[in-house]
Amino acid sequence: MADPMKIRAAMKGDVCEIRVLMSHAMETGMRKDSDGKTIPAHFIQTLTVALNGKAVVSGQAAPSVSRNPVFGFKVKGAKSGDKVTVSWVDNKGDKRSDEATVA
Amino acid sequence: MDHSPQKRMLVGALSTLGALGALTFSASALAQEIDHAKAAIEFEKFRAEMEDSNPSELFELKGEELWKAKRGPKNVSLAESCDLGQGIGKIEGAYVQMPRYFADADAVMDAERRIVWCMVEKQGFKFDDIAKKPFATDTFTPDATNLVTYVAAHSKNMKIAVPLKDPKVKEAWEIGKEMAAYRAGPYDFSCNTCHGTDGKRIRMQDLPNLATAAGAIKGVQGWPGYRMTGGIQLTHQWRMTDCFRQQRFPAPKYTSDAIAYLLTYMIGNANGQVYKGPGIKR
Known part of the structure; x- marks a missing residue:
């Protein structure tokens, strides 16, 4: 089971700023361990952000994204109290979904 | 650079325009000073921005879980057994009031040492197991590191x-002061060689003078911290151990x-x- 994300969502004017910290190894598949063996690729492939259950961001990530990545989004049409759901799926099929409330 | 035509002309002009020449030289030295200060300020800005979404928080979350969970052979949680100096389970302000003396352990302990002591004495973990891999690698973060961050x-x-x-x-402070001044190792230098006077630096890194409050806080701020290089979470214990390595001293024992x-x-x-909480490092 993957570790939880940390989600911050706050209204700035009429735009909702969402910041997500994800806990993930994000292995590129290019690195080798101390024995010289290739470390298999392990990275987040798709991520989605939903506002009150309606998808507002849908994206793909690649192995070039850093370990424990931070993503930021700006969403219009949100209001304080809305529910933000962020989910990701990685290339091994592992997934995680966390929620936060817009402040 | 010194032999550039402009400089030579400038030197030639010095006899007649002595005052102007001197002004030009001091101005270029000043420009260098400012560039260095500017770079440091720019880096601080970058760090401030990163702190807004500091991955340290991920480790804090794990630490919270570990603090509250019943664990170890004795199946107790640290929250119900560990006293960090503010009473059992109390953590508000505990970190900034350590190291302190703990009568139950008859030792002066920093935060990580105390947490490890609690894990051993209260939860029944084996110290040798913890000390085998005390610091984070790119695939592993020790429980103690997460707990200290929390x-x-x-x-x-x-x-x-x-x-x-x-x-x-x-007494511990006095011994620490002596240790900071202790010169040894193949390079025959002490902590104070780099950290005992103002205005020193290695390459672009300003070295704080740890004998002053303004300098010492720079050695405290940002730890425990997330190293962007490698993406790992490290503690003050690690930082100190690494200082020993950089001095070519034998590795000190964990905690x-x-x-x-x-x-x-x-x-x-x-x-x-003022301590600003877990930080972020290059």
């Missing part, structure tokens, strides 16, 4: 207040007296300064 986060924006009035802590004393000296010197 505890440190609850001292955010509080003033450092190491209880130096306690004679045991004061040993030596490290507790050095930390007492450094953190004690930072008393009164």
Whole structure:
């Protein structure tokens, strides 16, 4: 089971700023361990952000994204109290979904 | 550069325009000073921005889980058994008031040493198992590191207040001060060689003078911290151990007296300064 994300969502004017910290190894598949063996690729492939259950961001990530990545989004049409759901799926099929409330 | 035509002309002009020449030279030296200061300020800005979404928080979350969970052979949680100096389970402000003397352990302990002590004495973990892999690698973060991050986060924006009035802590501070001045190793230098005077630097890194409050806080701020290079979470214990390595000293024992004393000296010197919580490093 993957570790939880940390989600911050706050209204700035009429735009909702969402910041997500994800806990993930994000292995590129290019690195080798101390024995010289290739470390298999392990990275987040798709991520989605939903506002009150309606998808507002849908994206793909690649192995070039850093370990424990931070993503930021700006969403219009949100209001304080809305529910933000962020989910990701990685290339091994592992997934995680966390929620936060817009402040 | 010194032999550039412009400079030679300038030197030639010095006899007639002595005052102007001198002004030009001092101005270029000043420009270098400003460039260096500017780079440091720019880096601080970058760090401030990163701190807004600091991955340290991920480790804080794991630390919270570990603090509250019943674990170890004795199946107790640290929250119901571990006293960090503020009472059992109390963590508000605990980090900025350590190192301190703990009568139950009869030792001066920094935060990580105390947490490990609690894991061993209260939860029944084996110290040797913990000390086998005390610091984070790119695939592994020790429980103690997560716990320290969690505890440190609850001292955010509080003033450092190491209880130096306690004679045991004061003694530790004195020993730490001696250690900081102890020259040894193949390069024959001490902590103070780099960290004992103002205005020193290695390459672009300013070296804080740990004998002053303003300098010592720079050695406290940002730990425990997330290293962007490698993406790993590291603690003050690690930082001190790495100082020993950089000095080509033998590696100190994990959570040993030596490290507790050095930390007492450094953190004690930072008393009164504000701690900003777990940080982010290059």
